[in-house]
Amino acid sequence: MLFSAPSVERLVEAFRRLPGIGKRTAERLALHLLSAPEEEAQLLSEAVLEARARVRQCSVCCNLTETDPCPVCADDRRDAATICVVERPAGAMAIEKGGAYRGRYHVLHGALSPIEGIGPSELRIDRLMRRLEEDAVREVILATNATAEGEVTATYLSQKIAALGIAVTRIAHGVPMGGGLEFADDATLAHAIEGRTPVR
Template sequence: MFNYYPAPVARLIDELMKLPGVGPKSAQRLAFHLLNAPDRDALGLSQSIIDARQKIKQCSICANLTDQEPCAFCQDQNRDDKVLCIVEQPRDVIAMEKTREFRGRYHVLHGAISPIEGIGPEQLTVTQLLSRLRESPVAEVVVATNLNVEGEATALYLSRLLKPLGVKVTRIAHGLPVGGDLEYADEVTLAKAFEGRKEI
């Protein structure tokens, strides 16, 4: 498709197109931006990618991405060891932290169960989670997987797997967003909002 560009430019465009949400036109725009940028900017970008790839690993305790062992969340002595929040991706940990509501520990699955994509519990950090729960004082596990088919399947699987261990398994509430209008909500969201209603 890009054979009218010099080979290095075509390859750069092709590599940029592998990024999520980057189509052919965006990839071309990014490629030419990088070609016209000062050397220090382009080299800084390439070096930061290399550094991240080489220095970032999974925490041996929670499987979050980190450049230290264990990660900062696992080192934090002020967190509640009795509550463990399970999320799909490292970026979900950041989303939870931004709420400033959760002060427990985390466990990152690195995905969700999706038979269509060939992802089962074996491809996730479920074995690591089970080992961790057997050796910890966790009393409640909060399942904070995404509110889609894969996230719900993962939550159900984890609930069935963890309840026999004697821990309380809860699911984050879901329903209407704050500031949302009823007329724009779909039926499933409204149904979940009704299920999660509480007394005021």
């Protein structure tokens, strides 16, 4: 920074707390907002506050939503007997973009990670179990991430859900569509070979 101004430093710090933002980017964003027309800063701060005020967790699936229940949970055309469990809203959004999934979601808001102090009670697992007991669910698809934490969370859930007699599936690991095999990383390819399926 060329000058020292406590208010600017506070703004930079605020940006730095956001995921994926380093020191340089934080400074660039702050300086941009300060040199751009005042309306732009106004627009941003209002948009942040308004979104914060309107968005909450869906009382059914825990996804972020403006209406409760969320549009997916409220949509009768969607298959209520299938629930896809994801770690974060971004996961549900990614699957939704794919367009192939017609069931409902459940967002855990994290994965088991003792290092970060996240145990079963920190996740929305109780809410999921209540849903499974109350609704007529036939299949739970575990779509947690392919990390150690995501895998463990999937194992934990599968054990709890299996006790209820509901089918549990785990999403497949595989090769990206439209990509040559040579572009997939070795671990993904090894998984893809292991998880191969018969040609129908």
